Amino acid sequence: MYIQIKDLCFRYGNSKMNTIRNFNLSVNQGQIVSILGESGSGKSTILRLLCGLETPSQGVISIGGKTVTDDRSFVLPEKRGIGMVFQDYALFPHMTVAENIQFGLKGFGRKAKKQRVEEVLDLVNMKDFSKRYPHELSGGQQQRIALARALAPKPSLLLLDEPFSNLDADLQIKIRSELRDIIKKTGITSIFVTHDREDSKAIADRIITMRDGSAYDWDSICTIKSEFPEEQPMTIS
Amino acid sequence: MKLFRKLPGYANIWSWLSLMIVVLILMPNITILLNFFTEKAENWGHIQEFILPDLLKNTSLLMVFTGVLSILIGTSLAWLVSAYDFPMKRFFKWALILPLAIPPYIAGYTYNGILNYTGVIQTTLRNQWGIEVDQKYFDILTLPGAVFIFTLFLFPYVYTITRAFLANQSASIVENARLLGRNAWEVYFRIVLPISRGAIVGGVSLVLLEVLNDYGLVQYFGVPTFSTAIFQTWFGMNDLTSAIKLSATLMFIVFGILILEKVLRGRKKYSYASAKVRPLTPVRLKGVKAWTAFSYAFVIFSLGFLIPFIQLVDWMFLTFDKIASPEFTSLLTNSLLVSFVGAAMIVVFAVIIANFARMHQSIVSKSAARVTILGYSIPGAVIAVGISTVFIQIDQWLFGFYDWVGMDPTLVLSTSLFMLISAYVIRFLAIGYNSIESGFDKVGHQFTEASRMLGMNVTQTFFKVDARMIRGSLISGFILAFIEILKELPLTLILRPFNFDTLSTKAFQYASDEQIHEASLASIIIVIISGIAIYIFHQVLEKEPN
Known part of the structure; x- marks a missing residue:
């Protein structure tokens, strides 16, 4: 398993209930x-826990064989190499498209920086826009740049939070299929969160449904669509 | 086990620096509170019996009357300007904030200079019409006189906060009340005042804290209050311990006000959660009504700014040749220097704590933020007592070290500019902090998070992303703190090194030595710099969409 999440629990400082309750998930490379769910189901929180922007109260997360958090350790978000x-x-807003993309290319x-910027801009078909500022781009263009920026440092995992919610x-x-093509081209492991069943169906190899802080089910369509039919379904927790 | 997970997030320079700053702020205040209960003071019994009742009486009278009058003037003008159109309203909208540019002590001696026997009013009456007036009608150096000055020059706190609230929050409620057939007065008393309660309480508590903080005006007017008594016991009786006890008593009064403010604001939130606010559409006044509104605003503006300003300019021309000397240039340099260094340190410290507080939404960081704002409620004289106690203590610890490096083992830190600037930082950190915090709030977390996902740590993120995005707030925090330090009197008076004068201390000295005219150049510089800052903030910045 490339990504393993075990018994993950999390609670926001001001709430009495756990936002995430014993969440389990494993993902292949x-x-x-x-991750499909209504607002408030805790789906975005899973992403924030995965990348280290929130600290779980319990549970283990490992990515690519490395444990990023358990009871004794916590790797800071900037050290996790996640896009x-x-x-x-x-x-x-104060940087051009090229500067935005270069931002993550430390070292x-x-x-090499210039070359990588060109590569990812090419990948998202935005080659001519490197000198523009974000406010000079349309919503769809901004999204492609955000994707290019996340992909540029060659992360081990790509997370997308409601990638279509700001688009007409x-x-x-149109962008759904484009996004799937781009991601598939890079071969990167990706998790994206949405409340729209159609989005999930169009892009995902596998769909997890969330309700009240737990992944409770495989979605039935997903078994048909999945490229990994041999995989065991999620346990209900 | 959660601790092990939380630690890496806290283990950075921001947390350590924040901790240090919090300790720096708390130390003087805690020293005062501790000494209140422990140390015995020689004069305390005497003070308690003969002085304290008077202090309490004067302080309460000043607070009650200034409070009530500022509410009356502040809210009525706020309502007039928000709900009606009348001649020159756009000008009054920001000009009514200008009285804040004149510190009460400057206003006090200016008014005394206008009204006394040699002042412009009495000389005109005498020389033009031969009228000799009874001096008692022209004596402003009384408690009511102090209330008059405090009200006129502090009401803008109530005015600005209430106006901001009314302009953005009240439209639908007020319009509904009108549709339900209520006339203007009913709307004002039954709707406007009750719904703006939170804003009014917020504004008036700032006014009261300023009254408690004031030293210059009450000293000049001969109205003994806690600030003057602290000076008197400390420097007159040489009894620091009693001064500490007085300071602690004053601190309890301040805490009382802060608690009262919380209680009065209540749990009810008189504001909408929704970001979509509709501004109140003003009603155009005509004829007599329009000119009555204009006259009211104009009278308050004249009394609170125009008249003292013109008088100061007049005196400035009278005395300019005498006053403008190399010595005066050094005053100006001193003022600008301490204001600049102080404001710069305030911005740096405020940024550290604000960034720490927003990274960790925990009790620790929230208390750090609360402590940061604490200094602004504590009167200058109290902070001065606290901080010099702490610095003298530190000096005593360091005697051995001074000796070892071959310096005279005397008081080094506690006679240096360093102590004065630390005091400024403690007192005005809240001003920088509020500005920077609101900057961070506007920007939100997403850019910071995006930067960290791209491999930058907290510090790199701050310099490459956060600092660039809140640049406006950094600048406005700096300017606001700069102005406050420039105007500041009690702290500077007590804590400045020997022979170190600033514009405000010199102006106060001239005025105290009955050289009111000579005080005008220093005063006018303070007033003009503050006035420009007010103009920029409320006129230029308000017009920008962001």
Whole structure:
């Protein structure tokens, strides 16, 4: 298993109930997993726990064989090597597209940086936009840059938080398939969160449904769609 | 076991620095509170019996009357400006904040200079019409006189906060009340005042804290309050321990006000959670009504800014040649220097704590934030007593070290500018903090999180992303703190090194030595710099969408 989440629990400081209750999930390398759930189901929190922006109260997370958190340890988010596309993209408004993408390329030489920026811009079909500022781009373009920025440092895992929620309906359908192609081209393991069943169906290899802080079921469609039919379904917890 | 997970997040420079700053702020205050219960003071019995009742009486009278009058003037002007259109309203909207540019002690001696026997009013009456007036009608150096000055020059706190609230929050409620057939007065008393309670209480508690903080005005007017009594026992009777006990008593009064503020604001939140606010549409006044509204605003503006300002300018021209000397240049440099260094340190400290507080939404960080704001409620004289006690103690610990490095084992730190600037930081940190915190709030967490997901740690993220995005707040925090330090009197008066004068201490000295005219140049510089800052903040910044 590439990613293992065991008995994960989490509670926000001001709430009495656990937002995440004994959450379990394992993901194979290269798989695109969708976490489907209504707002408040805790699906975004799973992403924040995976990348280290929140600290779980209990449970173990390991990525690529390395334990990133358990009872005795916690790896800071900047050390986890995970890429994330935020719901509203969070492109730095004071940097150009190229500068945004370069931002994550720590330890690259100048030439290597430039080359990598060109590569990922090419990947998302935005080659001509490197000098633009984020506010000069449309919503769909911003999203592609956010994706390019997350992919540039070659992360071990890509997380996408509601990637389509800020797009117009017709744009959404077009970008869905595009997004799946890009991710598949890089072969990166990805987890994305959505409240839209259609999004999940269009992109994911596998769909997890969340309710009240636990992954409670395989979605039935997903068994048909899954590229990994041999895998055991989730235990109900 | 959660601790092991939490530790890596806390183990960075921001946490350590925040801890240090919190200790720095708490030390003087805790020293005062501890000494209140332990140390015996020689004069305390005497003070308790003969002085304290007077202090309590004067302080309560000043607070009650200034409080009530500021509410009356502040809310009525706020309502007038938000709900009605009348001649020059757009000007009054920000000009009514200008009285804040004139510190009460400057206003006090200016008014005394206008009203006394040699002042412009009495000389005109005498020389033009030969009228000799009874001096008692022109004596402003009384408790009611102090209330008059405090009210006129502090009411803008109530005015600004209430106006901001009314402009953004009240539209639908007020319009509904009108539709239900209520006339203007009914709307004001039955709707506007009750719904703005939170804003009014917030504004008036700032006014009261300023009254407690004041030293210059009450000293000049001869109205003994806690600040003057602390000076008197400390420097007049040389009894620091009694001064500490007085300071502690004053601190309890401050805590009382803060608690009262919390209680009065109550649990009810008179604001909408929704971000979509509709501004109140003003009603156009016509004829007599329009000119009555104009006259009211104009009278308050004249009394609170125009008249003292013109008088100061007039005196400045009278005395300019005499006062503008190399010595004055050094005053100006001193003022600008301490204000600059102080404000810069405030911004740095405020950024450290604000960033720490937003990274960790925990009790620790929330208390750190609370402590940071604490200093602003504590009167200058109290902070001065606390901080010099602490610094003298530190000096005594360091005697051995001074000796060892070959210096005279005397008081080094407690006679240095370092102590004065530390005191500024403690007192005005809240100003920088509030500005920076609101900057962080506006930007949100997403950019910081995005940066950390791209491999930058907290410190790299701060310099590459956060600092750039809250630049505006950093600058405004700096300017606001700069102005406050420039105007500050009691702290500077007590804690400045020997022979170190600033614009405010010199102005106060001139005025105290009956050289009111000579005080005008220093005063006018303070007033103009503060006035420009107010103009920029409330006129220029308000027009920008963000």
